[in-house]
Amino acid sequence: MLFVLRVVIAVVIFLAILVVGMAFLRGVSAGRPREHIDPEDVADLDVFFVCGECGTELQVTRLGEIQVPRHCGEPMQVVRRPRHQPA
Ligand SMILES: [Zn+2]
Numbered sequence: 001m002l003f004v005l006r007v008v009i010a011v012v013i014f015l016a017i018l019v020v021g022m023a024f025l026r027g028v029s030a031g032r033p034r035e036h037i038d039p040e041d042v043a044d045l046d047v048f049f050v051c052g053e054c055g056t057e058l059q060v061t062r063l064g065e066i067q068v069p070r071h072c073g074e075p076m077q078v079v080r081r082p083r084h085q086p087a
Pocket residue numbers: 051052053054055056071072
């Protein structure tokens with residue numbers, strides 16, 4: 001019976017630490033304001049998101065937070081394509 005009680009106490013302590021730890025981490029991430037990045041004009045850099053599955057290309061003209069979109073269920077490839085002929 002005493003052993004069971006110890007196990008229960010251990011589990012309770014473990015859960016308490018877990019909850020406090022999670023709350024602490026959440027507080028830290030929430031307390032620090034997320035770094036705001038102003039969208040940058042990158043039209044001149046000729047950056048494209050290319051879908052490796054179907055070949056769809058999206059040109060990136062303004063870049064805010066770097067987050068690669070998905071197409072056909074796969075993350076798109078980031079391709080920098082130097083301009084060969086003047087548009
Ligand atoms: Zn696709």
